[in-house]
Amino acid sequence: MNKTLNIGLFGYGCVGQGFYEAVNESPNLNAKIKTIVVKTKGKTRDLPVNYFSYKASDILEDAEIDIVVELIDDAAAAYNIVKTALNSRKQVVSANKKMIAHHLDELIQISNKKHTSFLYEASVCASIPIIRTLEDYFKSDQILGFQGICNGTTNYILSRTNLGLNYDKALKEAQELGYAESDPTLDVDGFDAKYKLIILLKHAFGVSPQPDVVFNCGIRHILPEHVEFARQSNCKLKLFSFAQNIDDKVVGFVAPFLVNTQHANFNVENEFNAVHIDAKFAHQQLYLGKGAGGDPTASAVLSDVSALKSQYAYSYKKSKSLNLSFTNNFYLKIYLASQNIKVLDQIPFQKTEQVFNSEKYNYKIGWVNFNTLIGINFNNNLGLFFAVYSGKYRLNIEE
Ligand SMILES: NC(=O)c1ccc[n+]([C@@H]2O[C@H](COP(=O)([O-])OP(=O)(O)OC[C@H]3O[C@@H](n4cnc5c(N)ncnc54)[C@H](OP(=O)(O)O)[C@@H]3O)[C@@H](O)[C@H]2O)c1
Known part of the structure; x- marks a missing residue:
C-alpha cells in the first residue's frame, strides 16, 4: 500500500505532541496528520491553527481519514470517539487504558462486525511491546x-x-x-x-x-x-x-x-x-x-499505525481457543x-x-x-x- 495514510488525531498533549513528532520523523511510514481535534479554545499551540479543530466530526466524518488516533485524557469522551470511529469503519489506535479496560469486549465486537481494526499497544507499559x-x-x-x-x-x-x-x-x-x-x-x-x-x-x-x-x-x-x-x-x-x-x-x-x-x-x-x-x-x-512519557508512548502508537498499514489486527486467539x-x-x-x-x-x-x-x-x-x-x-x-x-x-x- 503506497498511498499516503491520512491520520486524524484526537489530543495534542504529552503523547499527542510526541506522536506528531514521531510521524514527522518517520518518512518510511508515509503518513500525515491531517486534522487534530483538541478541547480548549485559545490554548497556545506550536503548530499552525489550521491543523486544529474542536469538533470530533471533523475527523469522524472525514472520508479521507483512514486512521483515527485517540490520545485524550477523558475516558468517557474517548469511548464515544473510538466507538463512533469503529462504527464508521475507520481503523483506530488508542492509548486510553481506563476506557479500554471498561469497554474492551464491546469495542472488539464492533470492530469485528465492521471488519476494521482496533489497536492499543500504548495503553500498557507504553514502549514495551507487551500486547503484540x-x-x-x-x-x-x-x-x-x-x-x-x-x-x-x-x-x-x-x-x-x-x-x-x-x-x-x-x-x-x-x-x-x-x-x-x-x-x-x-x-x-x-x-x-x-x-x-x-x-x-x-x-x-x-x-x-x-x-x-x-x-x-x-x-x-x-x-x-x-x-x-x-x-x-x-x-x-x-x-x-x-x-x-x-x-x-x-x-x-x-x-x-x-x-x-x-x-x-x-x-x-x-x-x-x-x-x-x-x-x-x-x-x-x-x-x-x-x-510512560511522550516519546516512549508515542513510539507504541507509531508502531500500531505502522502495523495497521500492513492490515494487522489482534486475533484474540486465547479468547477463542482457551x-x-x-x-x-x-x-x-x-x-x-x-x-x-x-x-x-x-x-x-x-x-x-x-x-x-x-x-x-x-x-x-x-x-x-x-x-x-x-x-x-x-x-x-x-x-x-x-x-x-x-x-x-x-x-x-x-x-
Ligand atoms: N502521558 C503518558 O506518559 C501516557 C502513557 C501511556 C498512556 N497514556 C494515555 O494517553 C492518553 C493521553 O495522555 P496525555 O498524557 O497525552 O494527556 P494530556 O497531556 O493531559 O493531553 C490530553 C489532550 O487531550 C485533549 N482532550 C481532552 N478532552 C478532549 C476531548 N473531549 N476532545 C478532544 N480533545 C480532548 C486535550 O486538549 P487541550 O490541549 O485542548 O487541553 C489535550 O490535548 C491518556 O489516555 C493517557 O492515559 C499516557
Whole structure:
C-alpha cells in the first residue's frame, strides 16, 4: 500500500505532541496528520491553527481519514470517539487504558462486525511491546502467569522508600519530577495498574473481567517498618499487576509483593516498567522499558499505525481457543501488618505461620482466602498494610 495514510488525531498533549513528532520523523511510514481535534479554545499551540479543530466530526466524518488516533485524557469522551470511529469503519489506535479496560469486549465486537481494526499497544507499559508479544509470539505457547510492574509512578516511589525515604517525601519527589499527578490516587492506589492488568488478562488468557471485580490495593500506607521487614527478608516491595493460571482458573489482581533477590523484577527500579512472563515452553522472560512519557508512548502508537498499514489486527486467539475463567476464590500467603493488634485479629487466616507483636507494630504471615481480602478497602484503611508473601497460590487450602 503506497498511498499516503491520512491520520486524524484526537489530543495534542504529552503523547499527542510526541506522536506528531514521531510521524514527522518517520518518512518510511508515509503518513500525515491531517486534522487534530483538541478541547480548549485559545490554548497556545506550536503548530499552525489550521491543523486544529474542536469538533470530533471533523475527523469522524472525514472520508479521507483512514486512521483515527485517540490520545485524550477523558475516558468517557474517548469511548464515544473510538466507538463512533469503529462504527464508521475507520481503523483506530488508542492509548486510553481506563476506557479500554471498561469497554474492551464491546469495542472488539464492533470492530469485528465492521471488519476494521482496533489497536492499543500504548495503553500498557507504553514502549514495551507487551500486547503484540502476547498476541503473536505467545499465540500457541501457554502463559502460566505474569508479574508486571506496570506503573512507573509507584515503582519510582517504592525505589525511594526502599532506600529509606518515607512515603510522603518519595511521593513529593515523584510529583516534582513529573512522574506523579497532584492527585496521585489513580497511580498510588493501583487503579492505573489494574486497567493495564485487565488488558493483559485478555491477551494472555482470553478472560475479560470488569474493573469492579478485579482487586487493587496500592502503596499509600507503606511505612518504614514494612520496608524494613522486606529488607530483613532479602526482599523489596514492588507493586505488581499480577496474574496466574491455577488449574485452568485465572487469578489477577494488583497489590504490593515481597519480591526476593532471585526474581527478575527485583532490580527494576525508578520509573521503569517491566513484565515478567512465565510460559510453558518459553519459560521465563523479562520485558523492560519506559512505560510512560511522550516519546516512549508515542513510539507504541507509531508502531500500531505502522502495523495497521500492513492490515494487522489482534486475533484474540486465547479468547477463542482457551476456556479459562477468572476467579477471586483462591488462597495466598500474605504479610499483614498493623499498628493495632486487634485490627489484625479481625481478619481470618486459614493457616497462620508467623506472628510478631510489639507496642507500635504487629504483623502476621499466613494463608488467607483472597475473597476475605477483597472485602477490605486497604486503600482507605490507614491502619492496615498487606503484601503478598510468596509465589504460591492454591485453589484449595487442604492441598
Ligand atoms: N502521558 C503518558 O506518559 C501516557 C502513557 C501511556 C498512556 N497514556 C494515555 O494517553 C492518553 C493521553 O495522555 P496525555 O498524557 O497525552 O494527556 P494530556 O497531556 O493531559 O493531553 C490530553 C489532550 O487531550 C485533549 N482532550 C481532552 N478532552 C478532549 C476531548 N473531549 N476532545 C478532544 N480533545 C480532548 C486535550 O486538549 P487541550 O490541549 O485542548 O487541553 C489535550 O490535548 C491518556 O489516555 C493517557 O492515559 C499516557
